[in-house]
Amino acid sequence: MPDPITIPDARIDREVDARGSFCPGPLMELIRVVRAAPVGSVLSVLSSDPGSAKDIPAWIQKAGYEFLGAYALEGYTRFVMRKTH
């Protein structure tokens, strides 16, 4: 198992690299990981799709999970959330 990645305030339990994903898309990849993860997990997705900035936080809010932030990196963004229920 790779070491958990640490970002400012959270330890990421599972990260999915969806850079370059148009179909199924970064949000679909995140939902896939969320479904399989235990409650309490901190999950993240890497996306190079500009649409994710709107879609991913909107879905996290709709599903009632905790959005921990979006971190801009070189040419992509890391979105982090906690599965709260």
Added chain:
Amino acid sequence: MANVIQRPTIAIVGGGVGGTVLANLLARQLDEDEARLVLIDQSGHHLYQPGWLYLPFNGQDPEHLERSERSLLRHRIDLYVSRVEQVDVETRSLRLADPTGVGPTERLHYDYLVFASGARIAPEEVPGLPEALAQGSAHQFYTQEGAERLRQALHAFHDGHIAVAIGGIPYKCPPAPLEFTFLLEAYLRKRGLRERTKLTYYSPLPRAFTIESVSELAAPLLAERGIESRIFFNVTEIDHQKRLLRSLEGEEDRYDLLVIVPPHRGALIAEQSGLADAQGWLPTDRATLEVKGQEGIFALGDVTDLPVSKSGSAAHFEAAVVAERLSAAIRMRTVNPREGCYDGRVMCFMETGYAQATRIEFDYEHPPVPPKPGWFYHLEKMLFNKAYWYLVPPARV
């Protein structure tokens, strides 16, 4: 003959699009004394799965969707019709079940291994779905038998609410549920049932389809045909007695007939190999298609964890990449980076009903720009459905 005896064995698990194209490409690229080519398929039948989309609407003769795998492979490829029971990475061997189920198992040594073992549907992952499928209130078109049962259910349908929903992510052929919805709407209208049917498409996303440009094309079509589109609806549970759909986002809806994309998992053998993640997908390098951390083991098609469509088209393009990498390894030459790196390319059609379709083509770097739906793309798809057997499995394209 000494080098014939010592030639390395390339074992390919799975006789779908990816495995078949790869085996035939290798048979063409490598001489017989350079490598032994083995393909293991548990049924011995090659299925043209995209045809299942049309079965519920009587748009396809089921007999044209299946061929014997042997008939599609070049003679020098050894075909084992058997189930792989175990992959032993340490000794580089596969344990094959006796096809009759009564004889002893067989051990097959490999030097290179390719998982082209596909995905399987797992309805049991949605509580209530197996019961709803058995009851006949829910249907799916991800098996030939399921598509034929759905045809009977649609034939018997007269009015009410038809829900088309997605039961899990990822699933094969992302446009399929949307295509099904468009074809269903046209079918209901043709039968004079459209006015008596409420039709709802449930999308797990904030829009009708994952790709914004495709969604911009599909959403107005849904609206103008009176199909309700419910977004952010990820199915988690079905109450088959009350005929209710429930979502991860905390909503529920009643249906009369449910058409659902069942959750998918990687093939059982990938899961049992100990190399896959919890859902049976193999961690795969997005460019080289090697299974991560496993020298000489590759994966292609639906069984990978790559962020591309689970589709025959992706498997087809990936097969050429793996063929180049294996040929280079056998001949101990460097890989041609143009042919030996997968760029995420996928090409597919999306039916939009009324004998129209569009074409979706993209790769890791370039999002698709689908053209306005037209008869031309529908015709192209219909021709491809017929020409598939002559073009794809023999690796002519």
